[in-house]
Amino acid sequence: GWAGGQLRIVNPETSEACADGEVGEIWVSGPHVTQGYWGRDEHNAETFQARVRGHEAEGGFLRTGDLGFQREGELFVTGRLKDLIIVDGRNHYPQDIEQTVETQHEGFRLGCCAAFSVEQANEEKLVVLIEVDRQYTPPGDGAGAHVLEQAEVLKKVRQAVAAAHSLDVHELVLLQHGEVLKTSSGKVQRRACRAKHLEGSFQRWPG
Structure with missing residues (x-):
């Protein structure tokens, strides 16, 4: 777990989980993560309730817009998705x-x-x-x-x-x-x- 939540590295285009050491978007979930902006359901579903392909039952994740990778459980942040x-x-x-x-x-x-x-x-x-x-x-x-x-x-x-x-x-x-x-x-x-x-x-x- 990650401070009572979960962290996933996900390919931002396919929504598939990345392998260890592979760079993707950092997705997080947990009690501390906001559920979105009031009255913006479509945006919220995409940004705050994103689902990892093949692991839909896991619940929604917040797409952070940060890029990074995990190696042996440690997180390395490499940049911003929008700056790519x-x-x-x-x-x-x-x-x-x-x-x-x-x-x-x-x-x-x-x-x-x-x-x-x-x-x-x-x-x-x-x-x-x-x-x-x-x-x-x-x-x-x-x-x-x-x-x-x-x-x-x-x-x-x-x-x-x-x-x-x-x-x-x-x-x-x-x-x-x-x-x-x-x-x-x-x-x-x-x-x-x-x-x-x-x-x-x-x-x-x-x-």
Whole structure:
């Protein structure tokens, strides 16, 4: 048991239980789990009364929206279902891509990167936002140096992401210091960053 309740790792698409060590959505049940939002029966059944396929008699589970796996009874949380990037039918964790990108340039701020996908012509394309440290000054002089360097940086990032994740970076956006949206505890808000990017209101580097 898990604090008087139950915990299952479930494939979010098929509702089948995952094997030990296999990543899926974390589902929980128990006396502490809310029964849902008042007056929203359809949403409640899907989110708060989810059934594991083949184990329907077990009762309803709350779908947490968190991804993770269990190994020998221990739970490991790997990310959020809504943040998952799906390109060409393959799943990618944004934090893995962000870690690859952050190390590609001395001017990039660690922990200030957001990776997400945008739909273009019915295809999901990868967009990466990264902050440039305000202390960083590019070599050379004048605006020409910035432009030249951005092209080189983009090429380097593209190669690194292709090598590590077999993914094409559709767009790399360099942002000014402090632009990436975060929660009060410092977690990158990828969906909010995506919305702000789509409306074109970020302050880009070099300004």
